[in-house]
Amino acid sequence: xxxxxxxxxxxxxxxxxxKKEDIRPExxxxxxxxxxxxxxxxxxxxxxxxxTLKGDSVSPAxxxxxxxxxxxYVERQNAEHKGISRVQALRAVxxxxxxxxxxxxxxxxxxxxxxxxVVPMVEREGVWYLR
Numbered sequence: 001x002x003x004x005x006x007x008x009x010x011x012x013x014x015x016x017x018x019k020k021e022d023i024r025p026e027x028x029x030x031x032x033x034x035x036x037x038x039x040x041x042x043x044x045x046x047x048x049x050x051x052t053l054k055g056d057s058v059s060p061a062x063x064x065x066x067x068x069x070x071x072x073y074v075e076r077q078n079a080e081h082k083g084i085s086r087v088q089a090l091r092a093v094x095x096x097x098x099x100x101x102x103x104x105x106x107x108x109x110x111x112x113x114x115x116x117x118v119v120p121m122v123e124r125e126g127v128w129y130l131r
Contacts, residue, residue: 025123026094026101032128033103033119034089041084045070053122053129081109090116099123100131 036051045067049055055063077084086108094101103119120131 024094025096025099026092026103029094029101029121029123029128030089030092030103033092033105033121033130034087036130037087037105037107037119040070040074041087043074045074048130051130053124053131055129077109081111081113083110084108085110092121101128 039048088106090104092103101121122131
C-alpha cells in the first residue's frame with residue numbers, strides 16, 4: 001500500500017513540477033497507467049482494482065472476484081513467462097472531448113519476451129482511472 005501511494009504521489013509530483021500550461025494530460029494518463037500496472041507487478045491487486053473506474057462502487061463480492069481475476073492473471077504470467085519484470089511507459093493518445101487516453105505500455109517478462117499493450121484510461125474529476 002505504501003508503494004502504491006508513493007507511485008501515485010510521483011505522478012502528482014510530475015504534474016506539479018510542470019507549469020500548468022505545460023502539463024500534457026496524456027503524459028499524466030500514461031504515468032498513471034504505468035503506476036497501476038506496477039501495482040500488479042508488486043502483488044497489489046486490490047489497489048489495481050481500486051484504480052478502475054467505479055472500482056470502489058461495486059459490490060464486495062464482485063470486487064473480490066475482480067481482485068481474484070488480477071491475481072490469476074499475474075499467476076498465469078508467472079507460469080508462462082516466469083513473471084513480469086518491468087513495465088515501461090511508451091506513449092499515449094489523448095481525446096480531449098471525451099477526457100480519455102489510450103496509454104501504450106511495454107510489459108517485459110522475466111523470460112526476456114516483451115508485449116505491448118494498450119490501456120484505456122479515463123479522467124474523472126482530475127484523477128485518471130483504468131477504463
